[in-house]
Amino acid sequence: MAVSPPLCDFGWQAPDFSLPATDGQTYALSDIRGDRGTLILFICNHCPYVLAVLDRIIRDARDLRALGIGVAAICSNDATSHPADDFPAMQEMAQARAFPFPYLHDQTQSVARAYGAACTPDFFGFDAGLGLQYRGRLDASGRAAEKDARRDLYEAMKQVAETGEGPRAQVPSVGCSIKWKAA
Template sequence: MAEVPSTFTMTAGEKAPEFTLPAGNGIEFSLSENLGKKGTLVMFVCNHCPFVVHLARQVGAMATEMQGWGVNTIAVSSNDVENYPQDGPAKMLEFANEFGWKFPYLYDESQEVAKSYHAACTPDFFLLDSDGCLFYAGQYDDSRPGNNELIDGRDLKLAIRQLIEAGTPILDTKPATGCNIKWKPGNQPDYFG
């Protein structure tokens, strides 16, 4: 289980790339049609990554809480499902149900959405404001599988509080850390090691 840091390059205030992707059941969702009144969390995840599994239940509970604050959540899986079939759309539905995810969990088959966000790891978090512009990119908290840190979403919650209170973006962030996105052969982006 190698830790890979995020390599985000968008800057605060920059418009996040638009996308339309299918959920595990085939229903399509677009970013612009699912922006929250106050903001939207876009996170790149997958089913088998121990870093994602470590946070999955808390992320589901936090997303439900955030929705009450006007912040929506969208999860995206960009992994190569030919070599990692456990990350395929049918398994995504099972994973979402198991961990209480009531938000769209979308499949980025071409991996172009991950590339447009410069996503590198799972999980990788991007908090957008109500206009779909980047407000925060960084870690959920200091917890990692096996490090005994409390899973409390401290870093992301602070960013959400700043967003809701119309505060300034947090620029000095710790990058998200996790497993690398499983790129299709020959599809690994230039920004990724």
């Protein structure tokens, strides 16, 4: 079922975290933080929305890192109900796709809850002071790869890197709902 997150709550402060990554390290928000901004994205291994745009996510992450934007991806899905999203599968995907960012495991789902993550993919773009400036889509093409589609996420985070502010007009991302653990 497709879900869209709420639009950007400008200035909302990024919650801190400390999570294990597929590269064997543990990362806190301070380890991810870039000099000119930070992008935290919630993804997973099985979501057809994520799989359709993963090459573009990787491209944009590389390009944003070159602009001084720190990037990390977090998987918060319940691996019991969705085994394709378990930690070993995350490690395989990160290595096979040569992720240019840490891929973090939020097993307790506390980070997803703190961020208010709604779907995969869900993008949180922060300024240098960790105030939210972007909560929108990756690009205008959605799940279909259009050659000349506007790179909304990249352009927004480039603007954040240059001015400290994100665009006021943002289109929400669409994806599969976070797979929450049973209560």
